[in-house]
Amino acid sequence: MKSVCLYFNIHQPFRLKRYRFFDIGNDHYYYDDFANDEIVSRVAEQSYIPTANTLLDMIKTHGKDFKCSISISGTAIEQLQLYVPEFIELLKKLADTGCVEFLSGTYAHGLSSLEDPEEFARQVKEHDTLIHSLFGKRPTVMHNTELIFDDDIALMVASMGFKAALTEGAKHILGWKSPNFVYCSASAPKLKLLLTNDKLISDVSRNFNNPEWAEYPLTADKYIDWIASTPEDQQVINLCFSMDTFGSFLPASTGIFDFLKALPHFGKQRGVTFATPSEVLPKLKPADALAIPFPLSGVDEARDVSAWKGNVLQREALNKLYSVAERVDLCTDRRLKQDWQYLQSSDHFYYMSTKNQADGAAHSMFSPYDSPYSAFTNYMNVLADFIVRVEEQYPLSIENEELNSLLLTIRNQAAEIESLNKEISTIRTNIMQSDEYKKKKAESLPAPVEEKPAPKKRGPGRPRKKKEA
């Protein structure tokens, strides 16, 4: 039996408004509410809602024979809750059927996995908490931002307790190997890897509506036939789509929804099942270990991270953003934390790409800016204001190293106090049991109580006071 894992990816960033130099220090609201409302509502109406309805129909007709997975970013959830709450209800309905698995990811659909391991862990935790609170289940499979992955990320993901991660079946990593097996990471052998099948994905996302394509028109019959006719031992086919492929890039008039609806029907005929990754994983053993020394992604021709880190502008913006990560983590201001999330969305860096040709066209199609340079200057203005706000809480005059040591003290202090307390109690019991003590007891009061580590706590207390001021 071959299994097809269908993944639908939903993400919307908080797009920034035109933020001028004069606004720095004066205006702390960064978002273009009008554009965000318009885009999210439009995409939801054209694509998200009809797709979710189609999936619900399919589950109704086929029962447990049709399953799929959904990845949705925290920023998308927030905006959908604001502008299209009915879609969140649809997602809950899908979750209730038990046929839909929600995958993990970063809250802001950001690049923290490449920039800051601690922030990555925080992002994933926050994302999964949100998913849990909405849909009642904690994700167990990682789908990092735009399938970004490498050996280092594998280690982080494995240490967070994930069983598997979905990533791109990139040619430069796979070589002659097929993506239709389960692999494991070379750096974290316990972490299984599911790889997307690029060819079958682009047959739908790029060629479905392309009359010049030799196989046009693509029917569900033909498509399932291709899947079924892969070699016998290839057991899992991962098809990962951005949800707006359905209804937005490929309008409903192309028949894309009928295509989707017909897939399980033909699947049944040819012995192809639709499953969720956590269902498939226990059944399959990794075919091989995959080493991914350099980060790959599912975006642009190169399938690397050059879409977000390809030029000096993007690297500068990322450096400056994550230079304050530690400080933001220290802060307790809720608005600041919220902006910190929104500013991390990978889209802001995607808009700054200076690529040409087909890649460049894709970048500029999504960008609300007229050039990568204006995307950069606008983002940097916003970031400058954000950094000012962070500095107001923790002045730059405290060196990072000093701050680090303070941070460390604060983080360790609970453990330290606990261990010291333990030590005291053992000492105390030792003393009490000792003969000398028993003798002295008759004479005066005991002294060891004074040894409590009170003065040590005073050090880390200082920055806290400043924060309040």
Added chain:
Amino acid sequence: MKALMFGWEFPPHILGGLGTASYGLTKGMHANGNMDITFVIPKPWGDEERGFAQIIGACNTPVAWRDVSWDYVQQRLGKYMDPQLYFDLRSHIYADFNNMRLNDLGCIEFSGRYPDNLLEEINNYSIVAGVIARTIPCDVIHSHDWLTYPAGIHAKNVTGKPLVIHVHATDFDRSRGNVNPAVFAIEKDGMMNADHIITVSNLTRRTVIEKYGINPDKVTTVHNAVIPLSDELLNLPVHDKKEKVVTFLGRITMQKGPEYFVEAAAKVLKKDHNVRFVMAGSGDMMDEMIRLAARRGIADKFHFTGFLRGKEVYEMLKNSDVYIMPSVSEPFGISPLEAMQMGVPSIISKQSGCAEILTNVIKTDYWDVDAMADAIHALISYPALHDQLKEQGIEEMKGITWEKAGKKVIDIYNKVIA
């Protein structure tokens, strides 16, 4: 005395310093009394200040006869000129230009900017100048910058009146030495045909004499000046800010030396974090400068505003602590004078014309990034220096008026007419 002036820009629709200088000079000459000035520009917008000069738009001047009624002309051009002038101009058409692309009034369209077909537009402008010169009586013809030299020469040939050309910039300034031969030819032709040449600084005068081989006797320097700013602009609100702001304001082109500003900013930021740098304006080197700032790792402190219009310029200046103009070659450079009026101390390159007349500024070589960084640092760190330059600068500006410049130009007129 009647003067016929040809210009390319006029406030409020300006793209560079040329418009401001043309306007200031015309106004200053008018203030000297007894001047009757007609100012020709490619395309008026109808909101130009009038009263001190009559403004004629080249795009509203017929070069081919069209049978149109008074009412129609009133309706079409009433905003820009007296319909009678249209009919006066129409009766002085001197050749058949029907083969050109004309509108319903028999006029050639102008963009009034610096389009790709600039040379064609310059040529059209001189065709129109022939009609205007035949219509408007004048004692002297005055051409502002190379774009209008062909028009001036044409008018001179038609009327036989003396031609004065005003060199606001040469192509040697604009191109850092790699002159465009077509532009050079037009400039040289204008200088050869002129009866007298006015340059905006001794720096430009030297260029004209040395690079274009002009007889020094017919080249005179008349430094630019500034128009006193209105109280409304002087009292623009100051944003509440904790950081110092250092501003560069101008076209971001090779001539203005923007890269030296970025380098100096990077040096200052190594020492002092409490400062922001702003590059206001647009130009063909803007993207490169954004990259450079990113490469130096200072993009969170170095900001680009894009092109600023009208009041925004003064809003920017008002909120600045230091103004900087590191021009590689600046014929004059009015903007530091405006900054000083607003009470913003300026750092200018020794290679700019205004350095010849300014004393309460800091002057450095444009390439001396260290000196520039040092000056910026001093101005933002030592309030005594800042206040001194601020107060003295405001005082100094009161003495630099267009009226004085206008007087010098009128003296030159008298010399060439005699």
